[in-house]
Structures are given as C-alpha cells and as structure tokens.
Amino acid sequence: MDRPVLQVEQLVRRFGEHTAVDKVSFTIRTGETYGLLGPNGAGKTTTISVIAGLLRADEGTVTLLGEPVTPARKSLIGLVPQDIALYPDLSAIENLQFFGSLQNLNGKALSARVAEVLDVVGLADRAKDRIETYSGGMKRRANIAVGLLHEPRLLILDEPTVGVDPQSRNSILEAVAELGGSGNGGPLHDALHGGGRAAV
Ligand SMILES: Nc1ncnc2c1ncn2[C@@H]1O[C@H](COP(=O)(O)OP(=O)(O)OP(=O)(O)O)[C@@H](O)[C@H]1O
Numbered sequence: 414m415d416r417p418v419l420q421v422e423q424l425v426r427r428f429g430e431h432t433a434v435d436k437v438s439f440t441i442r443t444g445e446t447y448g449l450l451g452p453n454g455a456g457k458t459t460t461i462s463v464i465a466g467l468l469r470a471d472e473g474t475v476t477l478l479g480e481p482v483t484p485a486r487k488s489l490i491g492l493v494p495q496d497i498a499l500y501p502d503l504s505a506i507e508n509l510q511f512f513g514s515l516q517n518l519n520g521k522a523l524s525a526r527v528a529e530v531l532d533v534v535g536l537a538d539r540a541k542d543r544i545e546t547y548s549g550g551m552k553r554r555a556n557i558a559v560g561l562l563h564e565p566r567l568l569i570l571d572e573p574t575v576g577v578d579p580q581s582r583n584s585i586l587e588a589v590a591e592l593g594g595s596g597n598g599g600p601l602h603d604a605l606h607g608g609g610r611a612a613v
C-alpha cells in the first residue's frame with residue numbers, strides 16, 4: 414500500500430488572536446519533493462514546526478507514515494532549520510560527530526555515516542576544515558548533512574537557499590532533486606531511504 418510519508422489535514426495554528434496557519438492541507442508521498450511557497454509571514458516555518466513536533470496544532474491533524482508525530486517518532490524526520498545551526502570553530506566532521514552522538518549514533522557506525530553524508534552533500538574534500546572557513550553555500554550543505562545523519566524518512570528544509578549565490582543554490586537544489594527522487598539507488602537516494610522531502 415502506498416502510505417503517504419506525510420499527511421497534513423486542515424492544520425490551524427494561532428498565536429494569540431493571530432491565525433498563522435489557516436486550514437492547510439497537503440500530502441507528500443514517497444520520493445516526492447514538495448515545496449511550500451509564500452511571502453514572509455505566510456506561515457511556512459510555523460507549519461514546519463508543527464510537523465516536526467516543535468509546536469502543537471490548534472486544529473487539524475499531521476500524520477507521518479500513517480501515525481501521529483509522537484516524541485518517539487520524531488527521529489523519522491530530518492529538520493534543516495532556516496538558520497545555520499553548526500559550531501563555526503569545529504570542522505564539518507567534528508560537527509557531524511557531535512550531532513550524530515546526540516542521535517545515539519557512535520563508534521564505527523557514526524564515522525561511516527558521517528563520511529556518507531559528507532559525500533552526499535559534496536563536502537568530503539573540505540570535511541576537516543572549520544565551518545567558519547566555508548562559503549555560505551557550503552555552510553548550507555553542511556547543515557543539510559546534519560539533517561540526513563540519522564537516515565530520516567522525511568527531510569524538511571526551511572529556506573535552504575537563502576543568502577546563497579546562484580551556483581551554490583543550483584547545487585543545493587540539484588542535491589534536493591536527487592534525494593530519493595528517481596529511485597536509482599545512488600548515494601543521495603540511499604541517504605534518505607526512499608522517504609519524502611519538503612523544501613520550504
Ligand atoms: N512564536 C511566535 N509568536 C507569535 N507569533 C508568531 C510566532 N512565530 C510566528 N509568528 C507569526 O506567525 C506568522 C507566520 O510566521 P512564520 O515564521 O511561520 O512565517 P514564514 O512563512 O516562515 O515567513 P518567512 O518567509 O519570513 O520565514 C507571522 O505573522 C509571525 O509573526
């Protein structure tokens with residue numbers, strides 16, 4: 414059965430009197446890339462935060478692979494935040510080792526996974542350099558690598574190309590397009606285990 418990776422139905426989220434998300438519904442199936450487009454303040458980050466279990470919904474439902482997003486099921490999601498969340502004075506490898514250890518990865522499995530995701534985002538040759546020496550697009554790609562570490566079924570990217578030059582922007586969007594898309598089993602496909610993606 415083709416169970417959707419994500420199903421959002423009639424989602425409502427208010428902040429006080431203000432309705433930030435007003436009856437939003439959409440479905441993401443395996444292998445699909447789904448984009449949420451809208452002006453500043455449209456409610457994109459709020460929608461993401463509810464999906465990722467960081468904010469509660471006031472109305473409506475969010476189901477991930479047919480079930481609600483409980484704390485125990487949050488690891489099915491990889492969330493790449495709007496702001497770069499990396500330690501600038503650590504290298505990409507050190508950042509990934511650290512964040513991987515927070516996901517209960519360790520030892521050889523962690524080291525192998527870190528090498529894999531660095532390859533996926535095309536940073537293997539800069540892996541030992543400190544993040545502060547990276548260009549904006551490289552930082553974005555390192556941020557995406559963190560979101561891929563624990564092999565999520567759904568990868569959510571909030572504004573993945575903001576502040577990024579056109580060339581890096583294209584390489585990020587190409588990487589997103591390849592992730593899980595064609596089912597051809599390349600490293601980008603394997604990194605997601607055939608899940609869905611939401612680029613916002
Ligand atoms: N924690 C909060 N408390 C109060 N209002 C909030 C909060 N977070 C968001 N809002 C409001 O909800 C609305 C939607 O904000 P949100 O950040 O989801 O928009 P966005 O579509 O992600 O915008 P951007 O393109 O600028 O990132 C805005 O009016 C914002 O002011």
Ligand SMILES: [Mg+2]
Nearest residue numbers: 457458495571
């Ligand atoms: Mg936002």
